[in-house]
Amino acid sequence: MSRxxxxxxxxxxxxxxxxxxxxxRLRTSLALTADAVAHAIGISPATLHAWEEGHTEPQGHVRxxxxxxxxxxRTCAAEDPNLALNQPVPDTSTELLxxxxxxxxxxxxxxxxxxxxxxxxxxxxxxxxxxxxxALSLPKPDETPQPWIPHPRSGASHRSNTPQDLIGETxxxxxxxxxxxxxxxxxxxxxxxxxxxxxxxxxxxIGARYDIVRRPALxxxxxxxxxxxxxxxxxxxxxxxxxxxxxxxxxxxxxNINGAYLAALKAHLPLGQLQPTDPHPxxxxxxxxxxxxxxxxxxxxxxxxxxxxxLEPGPVWxxxxxxxxxxxxxxxxxxxCDPPVIHESYTSGSTENLLEKFRTTLRDARARALDEDxxxxxxxxxxxxxxxxxxxxxxxxxxxxxxxxxxHIIRSQAFANLWSKAYKAYDEGLTLVKVCGADExxxxxxxxxxxxxxxxxxxxKLKDTYQVAALYPAAEPEQQKRxxxxxxxxxxYEYAGGRYVGCRSCGGDLCTSCRTVHLAxxxxxxxxxxxxxxxxxxx
Numbered sequence: 001m002s003r004x005x006x007x008x009x010x011x012x013x014x015x016x017x018x019x020x021x022x023x024x025r026l027r028t029s030l031a032l033t034a035d036a037v038a039h040a041i042g043i044s045p046a047t048l049h050a051w052e053e054g055h056t057e058p059q060g061h062v063r064x065x066x067x068x069x070x071x072x073x074r075t076c077a078a079e080d081p082n083l084a085l086n087q088p089v090p091d092t093s094t095e096l097l098x099x100x101x102x103x104x105x106x107x108x109x110x111x112x113x114x115x116x117x118x119x120x121x122x123x124x125x126x127x128x129x130x131x132x133x134x135a136l137s138l139p140k141p142d143e144t145p146q147p148w149i150p151h152p153r154s155g156a157s158h159r160s161n162t163p164q165d166l167i168g169e170t171x172x173x174x175x176x177x178x179x180x181x182x183x184x185x186x187x188x189x190x191x192x193x194x195x196x197x198x199x200x201x202x203x204x205x206i207g208a209r210y211d212i213v214r215r216p217a218l219x220x221x222x223x224x225x226x227x228x229x230x231x232x233x234x235x236x237x238x239x240x241x242x243x244x245x246x247x248x249x250x251x252x253x254x255x256n257i258n259g260a261y262l263a264a265l266k267a268h269l270p271l272g273q274l275q276p277t278d279p280h281p282x283x284x285x286x287x288x289x290x291x292x293x294x295x296x297x298x299x300x301x302x303x304x305x306x307x308x309x310x311l312e313p314g315p316v317w318x319x320x321x322x323x324x325x326x327x328x329x330x331x332x333x334x335x336x337c338d339p340p341v342i343h344e345s346y347t348s349g350s351t352e353n354l355l356e357k358f359r360t361t362l363r364d365a366r367a368r369a370l371d372e373d374x375x376x377x378x379x380x381x382x383x384x385x386x387x388x389x390x391x392x393x394x395x396x397x398x399x400x401x402x403x404x405x406x407x408h409i410i411r412s413q414a415f416a417n418l419w420s421k422a423y424k425a426y427d428e429g430l431t432l433v434k435v436c437g438a439d440e441x442x443x444x445x446x447x448x449x450x451x452x453x454x455x456x457x458x459x460x461k462l463k464d465t466y467q468v469a470a471l472y473p474a475a476e477p478e479q480q481k482r483x484x485x486x487x488x489x490x491x492x493y494e495y496a497g498g499r500y501v502g503c504r505s506c507g508g509d510l511c512t513s514c515r516t517v518h519l520a521x522x523x524x525x526x527x528x529x530x531x532x533x534x535x536x537x538x539x
Contacts (some may be wrong), residue, residue, distance in 0.1 A: 008422050011162060016066055018074075020054035026073040027052070036301035040064045044202045044400065047214065055211045060399075142457045162202050163361040164368075170196060172376050183403035186379045193383035194391055196401045200384065204357040212354070215402045216273035219346045221289060221317055222404045233289055236322045238422075240304030240435045245274045245472035252471075254464040257418060259366065259457045262385045264438075265359040268320050269406050279342035282327065287320040288347030289405060294326065295338035303336075303426055304435045306419050315343055319405075320350070321412035325419065359385075363457060370455055403412035414438040425450055433468065444468070 015237030017023070027037055038048040043062055050056045051066065058066045085292045110125075171189065178184040205476075206213060221232050268287040277286060292315050293315050297305040306325050310316065318326075323340070330339040369377035389398035389411065415438060422435045425443055428450045434442035441460070 013065050017058070017063075017067055018070055020052055023070060024052040026070055026077065029077050030073055034160075037069065041069065044198065047400065050211055050214075056213055056215070059215050062399075062408040072415040100397045109367070110163075110259075120457075148220055163357070164365060166200060166203055167377065167381070171380055175376065179523055182376050185376050186221055189376070189380040190383040190387075193380070193400055195400075196386045197388040198398070199359065201358050201388075204361055208357070210271055210351060210354060210410060212401075213272050214400060217238075218404065219289075221273055221291075221346070222274075222408075231408070233319060233404075234307070234322075235409075235412045236306060236308040236310075236318065237254065237437070238304050238415055238418060238435045239437075240300075242431075242433050245468055246431050246433065246444060248444050249468065251465045251526045252433050252442050252468055253447050253462060254434075254466070255441045255443065255447065255461045256458060256461045257421065258455055258461055259363075259382075259385075260414045260417065260439040261389050261410065262359065262362055262366070263417060263457055264410045265355045265385065265389075267409050267413035268324070268350045269354045269409060270320075270350050270351050271354065272345040272348045273322040273391045274348050274405060275345040277337060277345045279345040282315065282323070282342065283347070284324075285349065287350030287409065288345060289317055289319055289408070290342055290346075291315050291317050291344040292323065292326075292342050294340045295330070297337060299336060302432060304419065304422060308415070308417070314408075317407045319412040321409050321416045322346075325416040367456065381514070396520055398487065413439070421451070433471065 003408065024081045027034070034045045034048050034052075038045045039356065041048070041062055042065070047056070058064075091150055124450070135400055171185075174189050175182075178188065197296060200211075224231065234425055270287045276287045277288070279290065294307055297307070306322070306329060307316075307318075323342075326337070326340050329336045362385050365377060368374075368399045369381065389407060392401050393407035395402050418435065418438060422432055422441060423449065425441065429445065430447055431444035432442070434440070440463075441532070447460075453459060453462060455461060
């Protein structure tokens, strides 16, 4: 046993790993499945496959564990040559098809199926299959045709390991474990929301066109100098209230936007590591963070700024979601501002559908829970997407995914969606009173003709109604000269050279003669002069 285990652990994080192909060979030579190895290391099978294919590299404590596995796997294979002759355990999720069937991803013929769905295993195979196969075997008329396999997006029945079934089975198991107590079940499901969300993401990514780079190198802008330091990326969170009270006396409706962060999962997210990019012109096929100088916003009297309550002048780092909103508002369709000046950009190739299956799975589970009045599933789904968004940029909370760029972009997308709804209300003739957070919209007017009411993601929920005077109180009346407080007395400050503090009720001081007239605090003489007389008594 080593005398310096801490040094051994440190060196293990810097020890070079075998080539990706060798990693896969070592595992299969011992007849070990990817699920078994991933479970032993404490990662998902998708992450292990990404390491074996060379898409990503392990980092941190899991790198040391993976290096330990590879070292001892090579030792075991060398000590027992018979192990090398063992056939690897087949991956039951991937099967060869007896004949080519059309891929559910690209529509071209495929020779394999994953979890019952014919598809290519990588995007390169989809691109290669775009050219017709030289010999495509079709069934003869007298042969029995293959059974039709439903498309994963269709309304046909799914297998028991679909994402929807995964959510339902988790909720059912939690209810059984807590004897049907909904409060305890919700607390338990919320506590495990982060690992469950990552597990659901892995299931939703099976057969996906793009691989997720879970822990890329980060530009300095995305690194916080300390855990408690503010982020350097401005997310443009709105916090706006109309400067002047509106002329209308109609009550104000406080509306809540349903599932703001769930809807924001449909955002342009970078696929890989952010790299310095020429910002001119802005490439809509890429996404990331940008250093800009925004133009002036001249509509603050009736519309919130798309940059939120930012008061500091000069350049600011913003996300892709905020930049696209500013560019849209500077177009001829809106003409609300000038386009921002982009100084620097860190971007990567992007797609708007990277988390689409994850989003639609949670959306459908939420809709079903609302239809069935299932409060437990509803709270569980909310915890899944809210914890997923809030922890993907915090390595201490989510060790399987560190994408602060995604976190900032998704949050900014929620704020941009709220701004778009605020502009829609303004464009339809409603009066904006207050816009704040990710989901609060306060309006005057017939808002139901613009926004349908309900709990669906396309609807809004009425939170409260109040009078506009609650936000704009009238000016306080001037203080009266006479005060009815029977306990009026002169009080002094304790420090040297102080002045009389005056009446506890109105702040003034009494005439020392009539004891009724109050003198303004500025008229009270210094402490050595005890004669505080009003004009009538001083004559």
